[in-house]
Amino acid sequence: MTSETAGEGGRPAASGPIDRLARGLAVFGGMVMLATAAMVTLSVLMRWLFKSGISGDFEMVQIATAVAVFSFLPLCQLGRGNVFVDTFTLKAPAWLNRGLDALWDLVYAGFALLIAWRLGLGAYDAIASHTSSMVLAIPIGYAIAATAAMALFLVLATLTALRRLFRTAS
Template identity: 55%
Template sequence: MTHASGEGGQAVREGPLAAFTRPLAVAGGFLMLAVAATVTVNVLLRWLFNTAVSGDIELAQIGTAVAVFAFLPLCQSRRGNIVVDSFTAGLPPRVRNGLDALWDIVYVAMALIIAWRLGVGAWDTIRSNTVSMMLGLPTGWAIAACSAMAVFLALVAIATALRVLRSGR
């Protein structure tokens, strides 16, 4: 991996996007802690008292999905995604930066496709009042939140692509 967040100033650490990436990831972290606590309590209840937390799987599924989408913008802003540079490590920095920016734009396209389809799914589930089986939680709002975070991810990826191109090494 040749491009770390501290190298060449390519991380998006200031401006309006950066103001949201870290708090969003922290919120995702707290959500994952809540999911972990729920699963732990459920396992202990099953082991000690042969009972369970009702809807624990639903809570884990919804919480994990939302948390993962909350982490993605911070990861992208710090250029923390896995980079396989076996073929590009020897290229001149300008060419490498151009390729990195190109892949950021591909990531933008993928994030927008995911956001679009999640948005369609959210609309359908909200409109049809789809709820989870055990707890009766409306699922559309979690899907809509993931869609919004995918759009935010696309914005962050655009910013990182521009940052890489401007670094001009």
């Protein structure tokens, strides 16, 4: 191994700026989900006790969940934690598995770039037209822009994982 220490499953535990940002983003996403869970719990409790919950709670859950999901994806990709099927390649040579992993990393990066582009256009449109949620009138363009930025970071994380795939093969 290089200067990196052994991580989970014998894979190198990288600690570069992309890894630190991905971990920070995932922690942020976790805090968003904890706050969302607390808000939902409080809203349900209020509905049970007072017959009226937090107004627009479902809108806040939708926005928070979208932001949180995109915040987890880069760390998952860097840790090679995405779902994969190895039924046909279980006994294949390592070079073939690495090649297939590289191919799918490129495909994933391409789709993440497509998603980032379309989210960016959607954010621009939502901000320009002052689109907001129905109940609370929360401007949603900024949340869409945040997910676009995180999808763009996912592209960077995927390409970093691809580079590491070949670096560890040498």
